[in-house]
Amino acid sequence: MPRPGLRPRSAAPVVETVCPIATVFGKQTKVRPTKKRPAVKHVPIRYDLQEIALETVKAEIKEEASRSDKGEWQDVWTSIEAYRKRVEAPVDTCGCAVLGRKEFGDKVYRFETLVSLILSAQTPDLKLAPTMRLLQSHTPEGMTPNALLAMDPELIKSCLATIGMQNQKTKSLLATSRVLHERYDGDIPPTWEELLALPGVGPKIAALTMSIAWNKDVAIAVDTHVHRISNRLGWVRTKNPEATRQSLERWLPKEYWGPINPLLVGFGQTLCRAQKPGCAECPAAMLCPKIGTKKAQH
Numbered sequence: 052m053p054r055p056g057l058r059p060r061s062a063a064p065v066v067e068t069v070c071p072i073a074t075v076f077g078k079q080t081k082v083r084p085t086k087k088r089p090a091v092k093h094v095p096i097r098y099d100l101q102e103i104a105l106e107t108v109k110a111e112i113k114e115e116a117s118r119s120d121k122g123e124w125q126d127v128w129t130s131i132e133a134y135r136k137r138v139e140a141p142v143d144t145c146g147c148a149v150l151g152r153k154e155f156g157d158k159v160y161r162f163e164t165l166v167s168l169i170l171s172a173q174t175p176d177l178k179l180a181p182t183m184r185l186l187q188s189h190t191p192e193g194m195t196p197n198a199l200l201a202m203d204p205e206l207i208k209s210c211l212a213t214i215g216m217q218n219q220k221t222k223s224l225l226a227t228s229r230v231l232h233e234r235y236d237g238d239i240p241p242t243w244e245e246l247l248a249l250p251g252v253g254p255k256i257a258a259l260t261m262s263i264a265w266n267k268d269v270a271i272a273v274d275t276h277v278h279r280i281s282n283r284l285g286w287v288r289t290k291n292p293e294a295t296r297q298s299l300e301r302w303l304p305k306e307y308w309g310p311i312n313p314l315l316v317g318f319g320q321t322l323c324r325a326q327k328p329g330c331a332e333c334p335a336a337m338l339c340p341k342i343g344t345k346k347a348q349h
């Protein structure tokens with residue numbers, strides 16, 4: 052008999068509900084309806100049972116795998132957090148969150164935070180901090196879009212010489228300064244979407260700017276560390292940082308969206324490194340599936 056709830060399909064292979072031949076003790080015998088029963092007109096119903104079963108199993112496996120990968124994420128988080136409290140990382144002392152100068156007021160602090168984030172692309176924190184300090188030394192009253200626009204572009208480039216991509220970064224800084232001066236009265240915009248529209252600003256920079264400068268965690272800032280470690284831990288299965296951001300945002304509770312970046316960036320700088328992660332000393336080793344870490348020191 053057909054199982055209730057299954058939708059009839061027209062494609063083969065088929066199972067027919069009416070089978071005029073039955074197998075009895077190994078012999079095929081014709082089944083004849085008794086004369087007393089009224090004849091019932093049976094309509095053959097066809098199901099693609101194999102396909103339905105396969106799709107169901109696939110969905111169950113996928114769901115189960117994703118549940119078990121992330122099942123103990125809070126324990127992992129707690130152990131990494133404890134490690135980070137003990138071990139200082141470059142992001143704690145030289146990262147963009149500490150480079151803006153608060154003594155010149157909120158507007159300057161927000162703009163300097165955005166500038167340091169634009170300069171941080173492809174740049175380690177240890178190189179970024181001296182570059183930012185050098186640029187700040189040319190704006191002793193506080194850095195503003197107007198102050199940068201008033202500077203000689205060659206001077207800006209020379210300040211950025213040690214971090215590389217100085218031509219492109221100088222262009223981005225000046226283009227962004229122009230927009231902020233013309234449209235935002237020298238301040239930075241207060242939304243993720245508006246920040247994303249600025250030259251040189253991508254999803255990571257926009258998310259970090261919102262978090263550091265406006266104290267609002269509206270998106271997860273995923274850099275190379277967050278992307279790599281989230282995949283190693285099995286929290287996501289993604290190919291690039293943007294996919295990681297979207298995947299994390301689907302299940303990570305919102306109160307963790309801000310803290311995850313400094314937590315994993317510092318962890319990646321000191322222990323869960325890109326090359327030869329220190330799994331032997333890792334407090335999360337027992338819970339970590341170490342996905343893709345063939346060369347790890349287990």
Ligand code: SF4
Binds near residue numbers: 334
């Ligand atoms: S066990 Fe290894 S791969 Fe996993 S989080 Fe720790 S250092 Fe990274």
